[in-house]
Amino acid sequence: MSTIVALSTPPGSGALSVVRLSGTNALKILKRLTSTLDFTPRTATLTKLHHPDSNDLIDEVIVTFFEAPHSLTGEDVVEISCHGSPSVVRQVIDASRNLGATLAGPGEFSLRALSNGKMNLAQAEAIRxxxxxxxxxxxxxxxxxxTGELSKRLAEFKTRLLDVIVVLESAVEFVEDDLPPTQTNQIKEWLLFVLSGVGALAESYQSGHLLRDGIQVAITGKPNVGKSSLFNSLMERDRAIVTAVPGTTRDTLSETIDVGGIPVVLTDTAGLRQTTDDVESLGIERAYRALNEADVVLLVVDGSVNADWHEAGLNSFDHKTQVVVNKIDLVQYGHSDLPQGILVSAKTGEGLDDLRAAILGAFRGSAIQADGLLVTNARHHEHLQQAKIEIKEALVALDEHRSEEMILAPLHNALRYLGEITGETTTEAILSQIFATFCIGK
Structure with missing residues (x-):
């Protein structure tokens, strides 16, 4: 297998950058770049890198060599900590490539780690x-x-399924004997245990996917109701331009905030109104696109004026709309006269905690939680759901006293689905598709 090289830290300027090599020639390439002949494994070494042809100095660096199989990938790995100049990084990578290394693809280091048994697929995806x-x-x-917590949980279920499969496969060899009632009850107990555990993991995805994917929230309303001011207040910094001129916001602006541990992607949008301005019209068009894509729509109305907030024309979004009554600090009359909604003041911050709670409250049916092990990956959730279906089918076959073969077939399927989560039964094509979503250098 070829030796690969890539930048493992974010691109751009910084104090330090780390270039990583992995493969049988990693140490050989390192020795060609330095005047140091001996590198003690897992020990940081201060040395100088030179161009292999001209011998010109590239940088003074700290190098760590990890000898196979005691490394991230299970191969010889070299990590070069150089100064964080894009020019220096480029020279280190180009010099390595000139000596035979190839540029790593997305997730290729993790893929090699998976191939060499250093981690399973679920762990690799968790690192991503x-x-x-x-x-x-x-x-x-x-x-x-x-760290393998999900893998260990799944291993417990797979072991129990294998216990059942072994018993049933043995019974197939002795077709003249029926399973005794005590053994049948034991099998049912084991399968119910696995079904309960797999089901609990699958249900945790309702909370887990919010942690991973976040909640998309679009802020909308007429011009000058304080949408951008509310956006800034939730961000706790001035991110959007705010003026008294209607139509200041011409385009969508998105940022992520943390609400109770859940990433919430806020999108400020152009004010909704009839206009002949071509640029503003494009902004309004993008605003409606953002509303379509949002999980929650915050319809902002101005509580300081007696306006008909129903004119916003958002009836099609009623199922996901929260009415937010802004500028309550300017209200001269009682709050009982205000439109029904969440009362806030983007200026003073009053009511913002209620608004944050309302955003999460829109997902109350998902029982948002952050404690315990949660399934965050849609691929994992799909395989868990399929495994549940197969285990239920096996239980039905068991209750109906069908043949062992009829019980075994769905159990083998369930075992395969659980194995696909951790990579034991995942095809090469699926692996390539998964690792294509990884960053280069990981």
């Missing part, structure tokens, strides 16, 4: 999710899965 986590809670959940 950890890198992409947008809240502390999401990062903690991904870290739990990266």
């Amino acid at each position: 999710d950890l890198i992409a986590a947008r809240t502390e809670t999401a990062a903690k959940q991904a870290a739990r899965q990266a």
Whole structure:
């Protein structure tokens, strides 16, 4: 297998960058780039990198060599910590490639780790999710899965399924003997245990996918009702331009905030009104697109004026709309005269906690939770659901005293579905599709 090289830290300028090599020639390439001949495994070494042809200095670096199989990928791995200059990084990578290394593809280091048994597929995906986590809670959940917590839970269920399969396969060899009632009851007890555990994991996806994917929230309403001010208040910084001129917001603007550990993607949109301005019309068109894509729509109305807020024309979004009555700090009359909705003041911050709670409350049916092990990956959820169906079918066959073969078939399917989560039964094509979503250098 070829030796690969890639930048493992984010691109751009910084104090440090890390270039990683993995493969049989990783150490050989490193020695060609340095004047150091001996590198103690798992020990940081200060050395200088030179161009292999001109011998010109590239940078003074810290190098760590990980000898196979005690490395991330199970191969010889070299990590070069150089100064975080894009020019220096480019020279290190180009010099490595000139000495025979090939540029790594997305997720190729993790794919090699999977191939060499250093991690399973669920752990590899969790590392990807950890890198992409947008809240502390999401990062903690991904870290739990990266350490193998989900894999260990699944291993318990797979072991129990195998116990049942062994008993039934043995019974097939001795067709003249029926399973005794005590053994049948034991099998049923084991299958119900697995069904309950798999079902609980599948149900946790209702909360888990929110941690991973977040909630899409669009802020809409007429011009000058305080949409951008509300956006800034929720962001707790001035991100959107705010003026007294109607139609200031011409385009959508999105940012992510943390609400109770859930990433919430806020989108500020152009004010909705009839206009002949071509640029503003494009902004309004994009606003409606954002409303279509949103999980929650915050319809902002101005509580300081007696306006007919029903004119916003958002009837098609009623099922996901929360009315937000803004500018209550300017209200001169009683709040009982205000439109029914969440009362807030983007200026003073009054009512913002209620608004945050209402955003999460829209998913009350999902029983949002951050504790315990949660399934965050749609692929995992689909396989768990399929495994549930197969286990239920096996239980029906058992209750109806069908042949062992009729019980075994769905159990083998269930075992295969659980194996696909951790990669034991995943095809090469599926693996390529999954790792294409990883960043290069991981």
